[in-house]
Amino acid sequence: YYARATAGPGDGRLGALVRALLPGRRIAPRLADIGDHDERAAVVCAVTALCVARGRYAAVGDAAHGFVALPPPAPAPGAPGLQPGALAILAANAGSRGLVIEGGEGTAGRRRHLSSRGPPP
Structure with missing residues (x-):
């Protein structure tokens, strides 16, 4: 890889x-x-x-077990970062397992949630 x-x-x-x-x-x-x-x-x-x-990343996991850090979502298909198709697969699998995908945005480290499940408890 x-x-x-x-x-x-x-x-x-x-x-x-x-x-x-x-x-x-x-x-x-x-x-x-x-x-x-x-x-x-x-x-x-x-x-x-x-x-x-x-502050530019995606993370998958939950508060109880921790998160795995990944590259930030790509701004467009083919651009550097987590590709839209991969993000969609992660979101589908995360939601079915009660996990959250969240990410940082910009250099200030503001958080945004990338899945429909909402923030971790």
């Missing part, structure tokens, strides 16, 4: 997501050149933390 996410010009969608989160910054080394499994995992963890720190 990492190879697919970094394929293409500018390190693919993963590179585009990092540039959207850190405009004007240069990524070195190229994300596509990172081949070691543990180093790739570290990059994914760092990008996830960056998404949360910038």
Whole structure:
């Protein structure tokens, strides 16, 4: 999956997501050149933390068991981030299991709920 996410010009969608989160910054080394499994995992963890720190993320879970942080919803199909189809599948599965999908918006970390279930208790 990492190879697919970094394929293409500018390190693919993963590179585009990092540039959207850190405009004007240069990524070195190229994300596509990172081949070691543990180093790739570290990059994914760092990008996830960056998404949360910038207040641009989606999270799935509940207050009792915690949340899993994901990239922010893509502004349009094909743009970097959680694709609309994937978000729809997550929402359908989350609702049937009593989970919530929520996300940050902008750098102020304002929260918005992305599922129809409403905020966690």
